[in-house]
Amino acid sequence: MRRPVSATASGRRSGRLPTLVDAHFNRALQINHGAIGRYGRRRSGGWHSDRWHRIGRLNGNECWVGPFDPGVQAAASKLTLCNFYRPNDEYPEFLSAVAEIERVPLETVLPWPGSSDPLSRAVVTFCSPTRGIVTANPGFELPWWTADWVGAKISKVPLTSDYRHDVKAMLAADPNAGLTGTNTPLEDIEWLLSNKPAGSIVLVDEAYIHFSNAKPASYLVAQGKDVLVLRTFSKLFGMASMRMGISMAPKALHDKMMRYDGRQQSGTLPLPSLACATASLKQPALIAQRKAEMIAARNATFDHLQNKRLSYIPSDANMFMVDWKRPAKDVVALFEQNDVAIGRSWDIWPTISRITVGSAANMEKFCSVVDKII
Ligand SMILES: Cc1ncc(COP(=O)(O)O)c(C=O)c1O
Structure with a gap:
């Protein structure tokens, strides 16, 4: 059974407070x-511009609704x-x-x-x-x-x-x-x-x-x-x-x-x-409904990626990783030109991007951009 993303940190302290230098x-x-630079800056076109309101935000693992x-x-x-x-x-x-x-x-x-x-x-x-x-x-x-x-x-x-x-x-x-x-x-x-x-x-x-x-x-x-x-x-x-x-x-x-x-x-x-x-x-029914909505949008996206023969890492969360087999930063730019913001990559996997699962409409847009640029 898979566990969704978790990060673990630890270590032991001697009981003394660290000396800060x-x-x-x-x-x-x-x-x-x-x-401050990251959050204070306006993105190309501005986070508050019309463009960023209608853009598919598949980059921050946020939920697609409030x-x-x-x-x-x-x-x-x-x-x-x-x-x-x-x-x-x-x-x-x-x-x-x-x-x-x-x-x-x-x-x-x-x-x-x-x-x-x-x-x-x-x-x-x-x-x-x-x-x-x-x-x-x-x-x-x-x-x-x-x-x-x-x-x-x-x-x-x-x-x-x-x-x-x-x-x-x-x-x-x-x-x-x-x-x-x-x-x-x-x-x-x-x-x-x-x-x-x-x-x-x-x-x-x-x-x-x-x-x-x-x-x-x-x-x-x-x-x-x-x-x-x-x-x-x-x-x-x-x-x-x-x-x-x-x-x-x-x-x-x-x-x-x-x-x-x-x-x-x-x-x-x-x-x-x-x-x-x-x-x-205290809303188990609403929680289950939102989860099911996300899983349906994710599965539909996986089907699309499979048809395109793109390799991805199946996930248990509202995100997944796709291997573009070329530098991920170039693909991010292509998506951005098509009004979809996809997520970051890691040094250890430079050709792989993290994609947030959004609404069904968001994911349809994502798939249509995949068809266009890949
Ligand atoms: C794995 C993981 N842990 C923790 C967080 C922190 O989120 P927050 O501070 O909003 O609870 C994030 C945010 O994206 C995350 O991806």
């Missing part, structure tokens, strides 16, 4: 400047209460909903503004210049950037020939590190937990699990393992800029991640987002 701050400035109606209504009902940090029981209601659905103890659940914060925070907490991070390659870059900032050794291990995490090679890559996982069967994650160095953690990033039929890893949290499971509302729930995420982990592990802000980030979330997330979680 000028190089750390300079590196942070570089990263921040990069982000939050579910019950979520929108719940969010709207909280807007006029936003003068308060915690007007009612919004936090306990969110935590109880997660604990009940995931069957994990209440005290193992924390809310976040998206899952990027706990992902980076885990690296800051558990990695150090003497404790590295091991991830699959390709993988989500954020933990690499954070590990670079922390000064931790980064080991990137290629996926297996059938695109799973190669957990044995990952353990061998840096026996002094903690471990990482993406597209990994649960048996492999269990193997990793049994064989990893004492004191390290396994981080399972289940950002795309709601699109998959795979069993989630949250049961490992309920078993008290050294595991941190991350979720986001940015994907299937269509809440990317509402910023909501979840981490599930044994309390002692979460406590370590709180050392520098005393739960401030986790405990002061935008109220409408919190209410929207709680209401959305």
